[in-house]
Amino acid sequence: MSKQLTDVEDVLEGAVKKHGLSVVPLLQEIQEHFRYLPEEVLRMLSRKTGIPLIDIYHAATFYNSLSLTPRARHQISVCAGTTCHIRGGGKLIEEIFQLLGIRPGEITSDGEFMLETVNCLGCCAFAPAMVVDGKYYGNLNPGEVREILNALRKKAVS
Amino acid sequence: MPINLIGVEPLYKELNHNTTLSLVRFLLQGGVLMNTGIRSKLAKPVDLKNLREMLKDRLDPKKQRLVVCGDTGCSVCGSRELAPAIEEVLQERGLAGSVELKVTGCLGFCEKGPLVLVFPGAVFYQQVQAEDAAEIVEKTVLRGEIVDRLLYTDPADGRKITCAYDIPFYKLQTRTLLETGWYINPLDIDDYIARGGYAALAKVLDGMPPEAVIAEIKEADLRGRGGAGFPTGLKWEFCRAAAGNEKYILCNADEGDPGAFMDRSLLEGNPHAVLEGIIIAAYAVGAKEGIIYIRIEYPTAVLKIEQAVRQARELGLLGKNILGSGFDFEVIISKGAGAFVCGEETALIRAAEGKVGEPRQKPPFPANAGFRGMPTVINNVETFVNVPLIINRGAAAYHETGTESSGGTKIFCLVGKINNSGLVEVPFGTTLRQIIFGIGGGIKNGKRFKAVQTGGPSGGCLPEEMLDLKVDFKDLAQAGSIMGSGGMIVMDEDTCVVDLARYFLQFLKSESCGKCFSCRVGIQRMLEIYDRLTTGSASIEDLDLLEELAVTVKDTSMCGLGQTSANPVLSTLRYFRDEYLAHVRDKRCPAGVCRSLFRYSIDQDSCIGCGSCAEQCHAGAIVEMEEGCYSINPELCTRCGACVEACVSDAITKG
Numbered sequence A: 001m002s003k004q005l006t007d008v009e010d011v012l013e014g015a016v017k018k019h020g021l022s023v024v025p026l027l028q029e030i031q032e033h034f035r036y037l038p039e040e041v042l043r044m045l046s047r048k049t050g051i052p053l054i055d056i057y058h059a060a061t062f063y064n065s066l067s068l069t070p071r072a073r074h075q076i077s078v079c080a081g082t083t084c085h086i087r088g089g090g091k092l093i094e095e096i097f098q099l100l101g102i103r104p105g106e107i108t109s110d111g112e113f114m115l116e117t118v119n120c121l122g123c124c125a126f127a128p129a130m131v132v133d134g135k136y137y138g139n140l141n142p143g144e145v146r147e148i149l150n151a152l153r154k155k156a157v158s
Numbered sequence B: 001m002p003i004n005l006i007g008v009e010p011l012y013k014e015l016n017h018n019t020t021l022s023l024v025r026f027l028l029q030g031g032v033l034m035n036t037g038i039r040s041k042l043a044k045p046v047d048l049k050n051l052r053e054m055l056k057d058r059l060d061p062k063k064q065r066l067v068v069c070g071d072t073g074c075s076v077c078g079s080r081e082l083a084p085a086i087e088e089v090l091q092e093r094g095l096a097g098s099v100e101l102k103v104t105g106c107l108g109f110c111e112k113g114p115l116v117l118v119f120p121g122a123v124f125y126q127q128v129q130a131e132d133a134a135e136i137v138e139k140t141v142l143r144g145e146i147v148d149r150l151l152y153t154d155p156a157d158g159r160k161i162t163c164a165y166d167i168p169f170y171k172l173q174t175r176t177l178l179e180t181g182w183y184i185n186p187l188d189i190d191d192y193i194a195r196g197g198y199a200a201l202a203k204v205l206d207g208m209p210p211e212a213v214i215a216e217i218k219e220a221d222l223r224g225r226g227g228a229g230f231p232t233g234l235k236w237e238f239c240r241a242a243a244g245n246e247k248y249i250l251c252n253a254d255e256g257d258p259g260a261f262m263d264r265s266l267l268e269g270n271p272h273a274v275l276e277g278i279i280i281a282a283y284a285v286g287a288k289e290g291i292i293y294i295r296i297e298y299p300t301a302v303l304k305i306e307q308a309v310r311q312a313r314e315l316g317l318l319g320k321n322i323l324g325s326g327f328d329f330e331v332i333i334s335k336g337a338g339a340f341v342c343g344e345e346t347a348l349i350r351a352a353e354g355k356v357g358e359p360r361q362k363p364p365f366p367a368n369a370g371f372r373g374m375p376t377v378i379n380n381v382e383t384f385v386n387v388p389l390i391i392n393r394g395a396a397a398y399h400e401t402g403t404e405s406s407g408g409t410k411i412f413c414l415v416g417k418i419n420n421s422g423l424v425e426v427p428f429g430t431t432l433r434q435i436i437f438g439i440g441g442g443i444k445n446g447k448r449f450k451a452v453q454t455g456g457p458s459g460g461c462l463p464e465e466m467l468d469l470k471v472d473f474k475d476l477a478q479a480g481s482i483m484g485s486g487g488m489i490v491m492d493e494d495t496c497v498v499d500l501a502r503y504f505l506q507f508l509k510s511e512s513c514g515k516c517f518s519c520r521v522g523i524q525r526m527l528e529i530y531d532r533l534t535t536g537s538a539s540i541e542d543l544d545l546l547e548e549l550a551v552t553v554k555d556t557s558m559c560g561l562g563q564t565s566a567n568p569v570l571s572t573l574r575y576f577r578d579e580y581l582a583h584v585r586d587k588r589c590p591a592g593v594c595r596s597l598f599r600y601s602i603d604q605d606s607c608i609g610c611g612s613c614a615e616q617c618h619a620g621a622i623v624e625m626e627e628g629c630y631s632i633n634p635e636l637c638t639r640c641g642a643c644v645e646a647c648v649s650d651a652i653t654k655g
């Protein structure tokens, strides 16, 4: 535990050195390290910098890419942009709910999958689109989503 | 050839993304990264000229070149595997030295990706996969033959078209800003310089007073491409005239419109053009520092603009005493954390300062009090790309394109239910019909055109009667829409405009910063009415209330987000009242989108009794009544549409 704490100290130290009191870059840096914003670390950040915790919380909840919940092993981002919406993106989200029982912002109880929506992945010509663990998929229908996720589930089991 | 990763390492370390290393490898395919060693700085304008002279064989029109689209879009459908495959074939055949392979930014015709162009001749191959690499090299590169099956077929007459420039999608465009992107590796500054890059900067620094630069931009009638269309020259003039020595340039690359990617494509395809525009702007207003605020959701664009800044600095095009002119300028890159409202200029300033990006009341305008409270010019990515063009061509020649009040061209992101999705550049004044039916090739699957949404969530929805409208800031506003940054989403008869307006409000609600009352509560109240509309519980009075609310929110909100949030509501109410009435009076969604307001049923005459619909139904709503005769229970049906996808005989109907 104490070793972990010094690690956190180091991360915070480095981040503050680099970004001063700019709260957003500080949070981006913390998230890069921990893959999310752990409450304890944010409290430490507040103590260290004197930035009120409420301001830190304000920023952390204002920006979509900052997350207060831990990430899952597999990160699913379904595009909720306009083109994807009119080309059936909602059906993909429905399919994922049927399959994994999670809605956007939620995580499966085994911590394997997390679903989130993003505003346009910039590949609208291939709408509806989603990204799973950094890999882009386009022109999807619910059946294909099932195949992609089932393949990941199988891998997890074996 | 081993790919040289020196100098790129910090890029992917910084991005800390599991796919970034492979992304960098992909982008560098076939090309060597140019700035791996320290290069000598260009001390005078003539040094730049000499460098261009040295690079001149890059322009050799006879040189054999294979161009692979490396944009995010094409990599989704396979260009990441394709480029390495081509490189391997070239090496096997011993052609790696003589045939050039270039991974570029977006080539435009995203619908047909992954795209490959073969030069000379601009032979256009579509939907190319890694397996096709050998054949392309074997036939087209070595023997000059055409691979017929990869050509584009004109749906109008079934004719195959070989040269990209003959394809209607490209032929009907005026590609001045996008054209260069076909010829350059965005990670290589030398490619840009060879094609005349930074010549405008040299011209400006070599004896053009800042006032003359501003006059030129004013004469060109360049209007901001980020949404509001404010005259750029005027904005620069205000900032130049503002008191104080510390001034800033802020490049708005936040591109929050969900369904548009013009700025991303420019940054990915031609980052140095953006940078050159920024440096010229800085010179004109007297700024020493610039900030590029770019959204984190665009990792490739971030990587490329960072690379561009690094290379420009190495050549002395950024930094102290640029080209010996005595002018100093530096650029930093600031990564957005994802919030639509941060695209609004006063919010952008705060976000770039590392704070929470909430807008504030104007005035003071950023030209007087912007970044760190100092005079700041904020322009959009595409606006900056126009700047070198104006300086090089001269305002008068530039203004030959466009309408009286808006000079030049505009890039649109043409997407939705359209045949030719992609990035489209046309002069101001082109009609919606020319864009949608000429360039866009009409509606997918032979359906009927219903509406087009311009300007993103803050824009309006225009019906068929408005197709002859000329796209221009003024005309679009009169029709109840806006130009916005250039999103153009085409809808067919299967799109419900009530659902669409609800979608935009939902988006705006979650993106509203909540600071002012009318936007925070007004959008929420409108959304509640839409919830009633889409579930069939709205009354006719709700429509009047909706209109009243929309007008109030428009008139009383503090920033552009609230002020424009009424556009989707008012424009759909204006042009599609019948569809609203169907939702209210008949409790019916004519397009079959609002789930509570339509049903699926099986047409027994077309049904072949295969049962694949029942297999796909999660809800267990499809039952076999008797041998080979299926029926859908509307109580259990969730309207997910899986049965429609599964049906092989189109027997499932909506009503």
Ligand SMILES: Cc1cc2nc3c(=O)[nH]c(=O)nc-3n(C[C@H](O)[C@H](O)[C@H](O)COP(=O)(O)O)c2cc1C
Residues within 6 Å of the ligand: B223, B224, B225, B226, B227, B228, B229, B230, B232, B252, B253, B254, B255, B256, B257, B340, B341, B342, B343, B344, B345, B346, B378, B379, B380, B381, B383, B485, B559, B560, B561
């Ligand atoms: C809610 C909202 C979002 C905006 N988003 C963007 C954006 O993503 N990109 C952009 O360039 N301008 C955006 N704008 C417009 C900017 O406020 C500003 O007018 C523009 O960046 C100025 O540059 P220009 O004159 O070159 O267009 C937005 C405005 C509002 C009200």
Ligand code: FES
Residues within 6 Å of the ligand: A079, A080, A081, A082, A083, A084, A085, A119, A120, A121, A122, A123, A124, A125, A127, A128, A129, B258, B259, B260
């Ligand atoms: S709207 Fe989904 S990729 Fe653009």
